[in-house]
Amino acid sequence: MKLTILGSGTCIPNSKRGSSGYLLETPKSKILLDCGSGTTWKLEKIGIDYLEIDHIFFSHLHPDHTGDLVPFLFATKYSHIKKREKPLFLWGGKGFNNFFKALKKAYGNWIVPVGLNFDELKGGSGHFQDFKITATKTRHIESSLAYKIEAEGKSIVYSGDTDYSESLINLSVNTELLIIECALPNDISKMSGHLTPGEVIKTINESKPKKVVVTHLYPECDEENVIETIRSNVDAQVLEAQDLLEVSI
Template sequence: MEITFLGTGVAIPEKGRVQSGLLVRLEDKPLLVDCGSGVLSRFPDAGVSHTEVDTVLLSHLHLDHVADLLPLIKANWLRGKTDMRVYGPEGTDDWFSKVIGAYGYILDEVDVDVIEVYPGKEFTLEGFDCEITCVTASHSVPTLAYRVTAEDGEFVYSGDTEPCRNIMDLAIESDLLIHECSFPPGTKVTNHTTPSTLAEMLENYNKEIGSICLTHFYPEMKGHGKEAIHRLKDYVDGEVILAEDLMKLEL
């Protein structure tokens, strides 16, 4: 399993980071997890054709996680690929219908199947040899964290969230937890995570999680990477990794 971080940033522009998106290659088939603004433009840099993607998993519907979904569908259509499956939390079907409904010239040309999934659901993806479990994250809108289990590894993706037991429990005995870390230690914030608040949650777990990769950085996190690693390194069995755009991890 190979994970490529297409975007590790947020809604505020920062040099070198676009908005949220992961490309997970499972037995040579790519699964896209979130699709924020700028993610589509990362495909050539990652050496992947956007037309390979026919399945997208959305954590929630904030723009920095979904803004490039319709551009991706259009780009595929312009290259003759019209099918897409989109999995997401409650409200995804209504949101997508409104967005694509504004572009009638695309609406009748593509075949997009939207599947809403709910906390606690275990499901498989058509064409993939993996199992996915989702739980509720702690954010300002309905948000799902996902655990992807395949033959060659398991990882959890938090989406946007405060640290919460739902996600930590989901990540027990996983190889990798990809967790948002929006702001520096000591920042008072809701709906998001800092190294301090994540460490406080991890104190309740006895190194039961493999490695942690931090992502979804606001510009305020710049210069605080070493501090974040130092704050968290004693709570995981493996490494604490700071995600960068186009970084690849192998499980």
């Protein structure tokens, strides 16, 4: 599996970090995890045809994770050169169906390409072409989800936005790669519904992933060396998320 980080930032404008978006490639599937603003043009930047995306799984419906859904869908309607031919699946937690219906009410058919499917996930697992995905609730907002994607005998876990969460730890046990948020630079500035570096360390030490990408970094995190703090307190290999960073497992 190959992960490409399309947006390692948050809702705060940052010249180096776009809003949340992650591309996962398995031999037969192209999957987006979240679709924050800028995700669609970043696909183009790395040479991925946006018409080839099979699934988008949303961790939750905050604008920094969903802002590029409308531009993405609108682009799929542009058929001057090439048409989207395969089905597209959109998935989110509780409330996703109403969210998408509201977008449809606002934008009408402009955002409904041929072969579009959408549905809500309440947790549990599903099998698709060549991967399995498991969703579990996290402590960010009522409908927030973390995901585990398994393919080729390996797994990747994406925390989405979350506070310290037993369900995330259980999902991440012994995973090859954990993509985990770290919202602010120290435990004093803790923002409810997000992880501090101390809680990231605790989550890693309890779940023992082999490799970790720390992401969803606010500008304050770049001012202090959050990654080094985490790295020096865990056994796993720790990478700082950067837009367009590729990680293969």
